[in-house]
Every structure is written in C-alpha cells, then in structure tokens.
Amino acid sequence: MAERDEHPETPEEAEAPWEAEPDPNRSGLRDPARAARSLAAVALAFEALALLMAIVPMRMILDEPTPATVAVIVLVIAAVALAGMAKRPWVWPAGAVLQLAVIACWPIHWSLGVAGLIFACVWLYCWHVKRQLALPPKR
Template identity: 50%
Template structure:
C-alpha cells in the first residue's frame, strides 16, 4: 500500500510525502487516527490496547481457568476442614470445573459470556450441597461481574 486512500483524508490533510513534516509517521502509523472505531472522537475513550476484543477474551478465559483450578484444589480442604462433603457435591465441583475449562476455550463465541454468567449461578446453586460452594460461588460471581464490567468499559 502506498498511502492512505483519498476518501480517508480529512479536510486540509495532504497525502503522505508532501507538505511540512513529510517522512514523519502520521496518526495511522502509531495506531491513532480518525478512522472508524479509533476512539478519538468526542466522548470516546481509547483503551490503548492493540486488539481490545482479544484482551477481553483473555480476561474471560483466564478468569474461568482460575475458577476451575480453585474448584479442583478446594475439594480436599473442604473435605478435611468443612467435613461432610457428599459424593454429589464432589461430582458437582468436578462438573463445574470441567465446564469452566471448556467455556474458557470457547470465549471467542458470542454466547460464551452469557454461559459464564449462568455458570456462576450454577456454582452458587451448588451451595445447596455444601455451604462452602456457596461462598466460592459468591466470590467468583463478584470476580465475573468485574470481568463483565471491564469488558463493557473496553468494548463499549
């Protein structure tokens, strides 16, 4: 590509390579600019990220992966300290952890964020099997709510 297309030039803007400042990288070279979605308009905030959608997907996947790890590592301490952890509760923990891992791999899908919210509700609902699962559900629901907030701020 030799330069910007004529229809992208704003009023009073000369093509690259002419006028004062020739050879100095323009706004498009640094990631700024006045193209659609650049976030430079009035009232718009720039995230400063090269690929905001990918960063948000990584946040969601990381949150779910951490949740899966905590759930699996929590089985033994709950059994020892909390006692009375039934087989159904252990099965629910393992199923929720597997769902977290599968969903973390699917964060690129449009339905994944809604499924993650449902997953947090299921974890809180599993608190009927053991009170500590309700505590974990509330903690991870708050973390997920924060991830949704960050997603909304970054992507709009």
C-alpha cells in the same frame, strides 16, 4: 530483502507515529475484544483451579463427599470448557450461568456458595471491562 522492509536502516525510512493524528476511537489496545476474551478465559481458568482445590476439604469435612465431589468436577469441566471457547460470544452469558450454578451449590456446603458469590463478582467485573473496552476512549 523482506527483513529490510520490516526494519528500516535509517530513521527517515521509519514511520513516525508521533507525526500522525491518533485515532480518537482507538482504546490504545491492539485488539480490545481479544483482551476481554483473554480476561474471561483467565478468570474461568482460575475459577476451575479454585474449585479443584475445594475437592480435598470437601472430602474431609462432609460425611458423604460424593455429591460435592461430583458437583465440583462437573463445574470444573464446565469452567475449563468455557475458558477454551472464550472466542464465542455466547460464553459471556454461559459464564454467568456457571456462576449461578456454583452459587446453587450452597446446600452442599456453604463454602461452595461463597466461592460462587466471589467468582460471580469477578465475572461481573470481567463483563464490565468487556463493555468498557467496546466503548471509544475518553480523552
């Protein structure tokens, strides 16, 4: 019986969304805040992956790779933890601090600083998307 309620047998029983007036404040997404959180989590996960891939070249290039390896592992743990807590509102500023921390690794090796600048741009874009999704759509 419950299945009959979910899937009407005739078209007359089905809802006609084209007949109702659409909500002008709706973005078209079912949950815009969730979409923004998911984007942030994916960006942080990709950052963690990119930082993990930086460990091997750092160990090959640097004379003393231990500080670089420790710094990268700490940053990876922070990125994964933030990606897992993307539902929390404080993750957005914490993600910006993470980007600054990666940029601050420039003295260890310039490539870490460049990666930090690139991911800072990605984070700014994610923040921009979050703000745009919070606004009512322009029609």
